[in-house]
Structure formats: C-alpha cells, structure tokens
Amino acid sequence: MKIYSLNVGLPQLVSNQKGQVVKSGIRKKPVASVFLAKNGFQGDDVADKANHGGDDRAVCFYPYEHYEEWNDLVERELSIPAFGENITIAHFPETEACVGDVIEIGEAAVQITHGRIPCAKIDIFNRVNGMFYKVIQTGKTGYFARVLKEGTVTENSPVKLADRLESAMTVAHLNHLFFFDRTNKPELERAVSIPELAEDMRSRLKQLLDKI
Template sequence: MKIISLNIGKPKTSLYNNKEYISGIGKHRVKNVLLTKEQFVGDDVANPQFHGGPDRSVCFYPHEHYEQWEQEFDTSLMVPAFGENLTVSGMLEKDVCIGDIFQIGEAVVQITQGRIPCSTISKYNHIDPLLKRTIETCYTGYFARVLNEGVIMDNSEIVLIDKHPLLINVFHTMYTYFHSNDTDSIQQIIEVNELASDMKNKFIKKLKKNTQQ
C-alpha cells in the first residue's frame, strides 16, 4: 500500500459544453497537510448534501484504475482526475473492507463506504461515458472517517491496523448497490455497524423496496 499523490482543493467554477458548474473535484498535489475530523485543511466540497461530512472526510482512489481508463478512452489523465484526496496503490475496492482501520502518517482513518460518483467526473475529465463506466465497473473509489487527526505526508506509510471481521469489501458493497437486488447481500452490508449512516439508509430503502415487490 502506497500513496501516489496527496491532494486538496477548494471548489471552483469550470466550464463543460459552454455551461458553468461549481465543484471541488479539481485538486492539486501537496507535500503534507493536516487531516481533521471534518476534512483536510485547505480542502472543501461544493455540495455538502452529497459530499463531505464526518463519514466522508477522506476520499481514496486506486491508481491502478488510471491505466484502464487511459487505455479505454485513448487519453491521458492527470492525477488526481477523480477529486480524490489520496491516490493510492495496493488498495483496490476488492482489497479494502468497510470498517477497515488504517494509520496514514499521524492520522488514523476507517473506511466507511464506496463512492457514489456523479456526472462531475465526466465533466471534469471531458469524457462523457466515464460516469457510466465507473458505475458499471464499480471502480468508484471510497471514503473514510477520521478516528485520529494528524498530519499526512505525501510519502507517509499506510499501515493496516485492523481488518474488519465481516470482510465486506468496497467492491461487493458497490456492486450490490448498483447492480444487485440480492436480499442476503443487502442484509449483510446493513449489518456492518461502521458503514456510513447515509449509505446504510440507502441500503435499508433498497431492502424495503425488494421485500415489497
């Protein structure tokens, strides 16, 4: 597990198809930054209803996916292309479980949910099908809450402190959310206490809808 890039950024106005949009997806690399319970210092989101908050203080994106997207769309992507705070290697969605706890530099974080991507990733990268493909592949990245605040360096070690015993990985969680109505899988995900509350509510609604059909 390794940090490829440590990134922060404030919301700004950009253009896509001659239309303005405001987003915090455009981030820049930094050498070190303080991570608080809410967010990295100097980082922010444009729409707090869908982004940010204590359960989504840190956004991760696996660097391995960049190669696939670059090949698939015959383009080059500048890191960070997905608005992630931490571009990482060795931490794919299938490797990381909801509730896993990692120490990164001085900070300690816990994985809370997969990312539900929005159209901003297509707009920012000027690749119309990128959102659709991100959802199809479940290469979404994921979020974490902060258990202990502290400074993270761009060369800080990533150390797994605790593997969650239920072993519900991010890929399975997002595949179930986007592509499956398997009641057993939904129930297993809901039972992970460390799952972000907003995400848990989405799965509860999904389960109720299934049982009403």
C-alpha cells in the first residue's frame, strides 16, 4: 500500500454542463502534508453533514487502480481526486480492505468502517451522467475510516496494515450485501455484529433485516 495522492478541500459550489449547482466538499486538492484529527483532516469538511462526515467517516479512501477503468468509460483522464477522496490509495482495493482493518499512515492510525455510498454529486462534479450508478454496479465505491490516532500525514508517509479481525469482512462483500444481496439474512446478521462497523451502516443493515 502507498499514498498516490493526499487531498483536502472545504465545501464549495460545483456545477455541471446542465447548469446544476450544488454545494459539496467533493472538490479537493492534493497537498504535501496535513494534520489528521479525530474528526478528519485539517482544511477538509463536508457540506451535507446529515449524510456525510462524522467520526465514523472521518477519512475517505479511493483506490488508485480504478481510475484506469473510469478514464476509459468517460474517454478522458479524470483529475485526481475525482471522487472527493482524502487519500487516493494504491494497492488496497475494496476486495482486499476489510471492515475493522487498522491502517497506520505516518503518525496517524485509522480503522476502516464501511464502504462509501455514492451519490449524484459524483456525476455533477465529473460532468458524467450515470457515473455514480456505475460506481454502485461495479462495487468500486472507495471506503471510509475513523481516526484512532491523530497525527501528521504526508504524501510520502508509509502505509501499513497494522491489525485485522479474525472473521474479517471485505468492503466489497459488505457493498454487495447492501446494494444487491439484501435478503441474505445470515450474512447481514454477520455484518451487523461487527463492532467496528460504522453505526450508520449498522442501522441501515438492521432496517434490511427487519424487512426480511
């Protein structure tokens, strides 16, 4: 694992070719060094605090390897970060990252909490219709983490997997359950029982279980 790009940004207006305008923190810029606090990176924030941000979603990761597919889809090279991620990470996709994984990054340490639930702001920011649906269909959502240890992170900070649960569930599997396998009671129950899972996602999964 390594950091490909370290990114922060404050909420601002973003628009597309259709004239849609929203306020969002999706537009971030690469930085060389930044302090990571419990509630996220300094100089970084979200606009919609009801659906984004919070301690369980303090840091957003997006795998660098996915960009090649998206570039082919939109027939141009997307500017990184295109998905509002704080860390564009190399060699740690959703199929390998697990809920509960503890990752040491420079002076800081974070813990993966769940996969990202994409929204239409991805379309507006990148000026591509239906892109966020493709993100859901492919499971290439990126993922969130809470901060266990504050500290400075640089673009060259080493990244290390420090701990993993014995009965780990990958972000890819959790994404599949949430988006496509919503009646799989045993696996939904297993996901809900993971203490390290973000509380918002736990609540969403419990709602699915209640409907079964």
